Amino acid sequence: MKISNIKIGTKLIIGFSSILLVAIVIGYIGYSGMNIIKVKHTEVSKHILPSVQSLLTISEAQTAVSASENVLLIANITSELQKSTYEHFDIAKARADEAWKIYQPMIKSSEETIVWKEFVVAWNEWWKHHENFVALTKKYNIDKTVQSYNAMRDYGLITMAEPFEKAENLINQLIVINDKDADDSNLTAEKESSLAVSWLLIVILIGAFTSIVLGIVISRAITIPLAKSVKLAEAVALGDLTVKIDIDQKDEIGQLANALKNMVEKLKSITYEIKNGITVLGTSTAEILSTVTEISTGAAETATSVSETTTTVEEVRQTAILSSQKAQLLMLSSNKAADSVDKGRESINAVIAAMKKIDNQMNIISETVLKLSDQNRTIGEITSSVSDIADQSNLLAVNAAIEAAKAGEHGRGFTVVAQEIRSLADQSKKATAQVKEILNEINKSVNKAVGVTEQGTRTVEEGRNLVAESGEVIELLAENVEESSKASLQISSSNQQQMAGMEQIVPAMENIKIASQQNVLGIKQAQAAAHDLNTLGQNLKIIIEKFTL
Numbered sequence: 185m186k187i188s189n190i191k192i193g194t195k196l197i198i199g200f201s202s203i204l205l206v207a208i209v210i211g212y213i214g215y216s217g218m219n220i221i222k223v224k225h226t227e228v229s230k231h232i233l234p235s236v237q238s239l240l241t242i243s244e245a246q247t248a249v250s251a252s253e254n255v256l257l258i259a260n261i262t263s264e265l266q267k268s269t270y271e272h273f274d275i276a277k278a279r280a281d282e283a284w285k286i287y288q289p290m291i292k293s294s295e296e297t298i299v300w301k302e303f304v305v306a307w308n309e310w311w312k313h314h315e316n317f318v319a320l321t322k323k324y325n326i327d328k329t330v331q332s333y334n335a336m337r338d339y340g341l342i343t344m345a346e347p348f349e350k351a352e353n354l355i356n357q358l359i360v361i362n363d364k365d366a367d368d369s370n371l372t373a374e375k376e377s378s379l380a381v382s383w384l385l386i387v388i389l390i391g392a393f394t395s396i397v398l399g400i401v402i403s404r405a406i407t408i409p410l411a412k413s414v415k416l417a418e419a420v421a422l423g424d425l426t427v428k429i430d431i432d433q434k435d436e437i438g439q440l441a442n443a444l445k446n447m448v449e450k451l452k453s454i455t456y457e458i459k460n461g462i463t464v465l466g467t468s469t470a471e472i473l474s475t476v477t478e479i480s481t482g483a484a485e486t487a488t489s490v491s492e493t494t495t496t497v498e499e500v501r502q503t504a505i506l507s508s509q510k511a512q513l514l515m516l517s518s519n520k521a522a523d524s525v526d527k528g529r530e531s532i533n534a535v536i537a538a539m540k541k542i543d544n545q546m547n548i549i550s551e552t553v554l555k556l557s558d559q560n561r562t563i564g565e566i567t568s569s570v571s572d573i574a575d576q577s578n579l580l581a582v583n584a585a586i587e588a589a590k591a592g593e594h595g596r597g598f599t600v601v602a603q604e605i606r607s608l609a610d611q612s613k614k615a616t617a618q619v620k621e622i623l624n625e626i627n628k629s630v631n632k633a634v635g636v637t638e639q640g641t642r643t644v645e646e647g648r649n650l651v652a653e654s655g656e657v658i659e660l661l662a663e664n665v666e667e668s669s670k671a672s673l674q675i676s677s678s679n680q681q682q683m684a685g686m687e688q689i690v691p692a693m694e695n696i697k698i699a700s701q702q703n704v705l706g707i708k709q710a711q712a713a714a715h716d717l718n719t720l721g722q723n724l725k726i727i728i729e730k731f732t733l
């Protein structure tokens with residue numbers, strides 16, 4: 185993978201990680217060397233030096249005891265000196281025992297362990313001889329004889345020489361062994377220290393070289409494309425859009441370069457569009473300026489037309505006022521006609537009442553005929569006449585029913601009469617056998633009565649029909665008058681609405697007149713704006729021509 189395709193953050197992480205890795209290696213090497221030195225120092229300070237110091241203390245105690253023993257060999261030693269010498273023995277022995285306790289548990293090498301065991305045996309043997317020598321010195325101090333002195337001297341100088349020398353040689357060997365271990369530890373520490381320093385120098389040189397190489401590579405991978413991008417941006421800032429950038433990277437700088445490249449291409453496209461737009465803008469502004477001038481002239485003419493329209497609307501308003509007055513007069517006439525119709529209805533109702541009275545009189549006549557029939561019921565000769573009357577009554581009932589059906593609502597009374605006559609005819613037929621002769625005698629009288637009744641019935645029917653026709657005419661007249669009244673009311677309402685509309689139109693036309701005047705002013709301002717827009721288009725054209733495409 186090419187380093188130019190690695191993200192900047194990843195590059196920096198790689199660089200810092202490499203430096204961190206070198207620092208970790210340097211630290212590890214230094215820590216390892218220091219740890220070895222620390223181990224050796226601990227070994228020397230906690231084991232070898234205490235061992236050597238303890239052994240030297242034991243050796244010094246042995247030497248001190250030996251020197252004090254020589255003091256006791258003085259022939260005329262004072263008691264104070266002898267006592268002091270014995271105290272020196274105790275002090276030296278106490279020091280040796282303390283050092284012994286320190287050295288005894290120390291970790292020892294195999295050689296040191298063997299020598300130490302031999303030294304313990306030699307020390308114990310020498311100390312026994314020392315105790316014997318002390319006993320001889322005390323004996324001499326008691327008897328003060330030459331034999332005692334010679335025995336003490338020979339024992340101290342001859343007998344004790346070999347154990348003392350053996351113990352001294354062994355402790356010196358132990359000291360030499362510990363000195364050698366100390367020297368070996370120091371030498372090892374020095375070697376490890378030198379090796380650690382050497383490795384530190386090598387790693388530091390490698391780390392420095394690696395850091396420099398990575399720094400150069402990473403900085404060049406960042407700064408070179410950035411410099412190209414800056415050059416492109418400076419060229420674009422100067423108006424040169426022909427410059428190109430060639431950066432084949434996939435990191436953030438590569439993305440930036442692609443973005444700059446796309447920006448330049450889009451700027452070119454936008455500039456071409458702006459250039460074409462400015463050309464169109466110049467042509468359009470000239471046309472707009474011309475159009476606005478024409479509109480300004482038309483607006484002035486419109487203002488004049490609005491003034492004339494306002495005058496015309498005022499005249500129409502006056503005409504509407506006259507029409508409303510006439511509609512009011514028509515509505516009054518319709519009301520008078522409605523009153524006349526009401527009077528006509530009252531007259532019709534009076535005629536209907538009179539017809540009812542006539543109907544009642546006809547009923548009275550019918551009752552008289554029935555009475556005549558009852559009085560002549562014993563006359564058998566008029567049975568056939570009564571039968572004819574019954575037949576004629578049936579026919580009359582049928583005719584009455586037909587006429588009642590024609591009369592409609594007003595003929596319901598005749599229906600009742602027809603039903604009664606039909607019932608009377610049925611009764612007459614039943615009594616025909618009994619009054620046949622009587623009916624024959626009074627047949628003429630009854631026929632005359634029937635003729636009169638029929639004539640009265642027809643007259644009543646004709647009057648009823650005329651009254652019905654008059655009622656229908658009155659109803660039609662009432663409907664026409666009512667419709668005329670409603671139409672007059674609607675005309676009056678329409679005229680009122682028209683008047684209200686005219687009242688609203690007049691101020692509206694005044695507002696239109698004012699708006700037209702303001703429109704003229706606005707068009708003049710638009711004309712000035714179109715002129716400024718034309719100037720702006722020319723200025724933009726000059727600016728766009730500065731770009732090199």
